[in-house]
Amino acid sequence: MRYTAFLATVAASALTAGVALAAEGDTLAQVKQRGVLNCGVNTGLVGFAAPDANGNWSGFDIAVCKAVAAAVLGDPSKVKYVPTTGQTRFTALTSGEVDLLARNSTWTFQRDTDLKMDFAGVNYYDGQGFMVRKDLGVSSATELDGATICIQTGTSTELNLADWFKANNMTYQPVNIDSNAEGEQQYMAGACDAYTTDASGLAATRAAFADPDNHVILPEIISKEPLAPATRHGDNNWTDIVRWTLYALISAEEYGVTSANLDELSRSSTNPDVQRMLGATDDYGAMLGLDKEWAKRAIAASGNYGEIFAANIGEQTPIGLPRGLNALWTQGGLMYAMPFR
The missing domain is CATH 3.40.190.10 (Periplasmic binding protein-like II)
Incomplete structure (x- = not known):
């Protein structure tokens, strides 16, 4: 031994x-x-x-x-x-x-x-964007004042979100997540009104949904993400x-x-x-x-x-x-x- x-x-x-x-x-x-x-x-x-x-x-x-x-x-x-x-x-x-x-x-x-x-x-x-359910009736990120937003912690995305909302005199309630899988889970469960991450990540996440057409990636890109x-x-x-x-x-x-x-x-x-x-x-x-x-x-x-x-x-x-x-x-x-x- x-x-x-x-x-x-x-x-x-x-x-x-x-x-x-x-x-x-x-x-x-x-x-x-x-x-x-x-x-x-x-x-x-x-x-x-x-x-x-x-x-x-x-x-x-x-x-x-x-x-x-x-x-x-x-x-x-x-x-x-x-x-x-x-x-x-x-x-x-x-x-x-x-x-x-x-x-x-x-x-x-x-x-x-x-x-x-x-x-x-x-x-x-890349650049940071937002995804929402189509039935939310939102066509622009500027309409997300007061929204709950799923966001991965420990990322530049978290900082960009705070900067953009502050610059536009808007408020939001963060729903902190550790991974994209958790973000998808929380978003689909209705824990947040919107999910924000790199636009490419949003496209990849939406493609995995059973009903991708029911989710919209909003037109605003709020950051540079090389x-x-x-x-x-x-x-x-x-x-x-x-x-x-x-x-x-x-x-x-x-x-x-x-x-x-x-x-x-x-x-x-x-x-x-x-x-x-x-x-x-x-x-x-x-x-x-x-x-x-x-x-x-x-x-x-x-x-x-x-x-x-x-x-x-x-x-x-x-x-x-x-x-x-x-x-x-x-x-x-x-x-x-x-x-x-």
């Missing part, structure tokens, strides 16, 4: 040391040693990050986890998905419980500086890996590189940026501590940015989101990747 207890103590110490190593700034080494990427995701938001009945995760944010795992470990399936709430997500990242936070989290001044996080790049430009994958501050190389994996997905769409023609273009493309990105020329992977085909594997995992968007949250899905601001810069949107040069 003493020997068993000793082994348990050693194992616990090793786990603690592993978390400490990740927190101290060599996440790449820790992920490679572990052989699995610990990816912090939403507790469940259809289209973005949600498990099916068998525990298999899918969604827009899940594709980021898979792309990073493919780039670093050579296999998009080598991911442990760690569900996090609005209140637990940043602690999970800073403590080393997760290597990457790939969930709907807004890049803000305080999170970047005070919470010591690095945001790798915006993967979805959603971005986050890493721990101080581990520059790991942040570079996540950033350039995201840029590879966006660049691939811009250059016409898809999951279907990836192998062909890696051999035949005459575009110097594509050649460098896919490892056909030069060795950009070595600058990150990876091999030459890291970006090729990242794109192969779920496709380019456009493919990921269309498959998970696009207009042909139940979520039904248009590209809007999330179109490429060449098509009137804000999606712009730094050059592979």
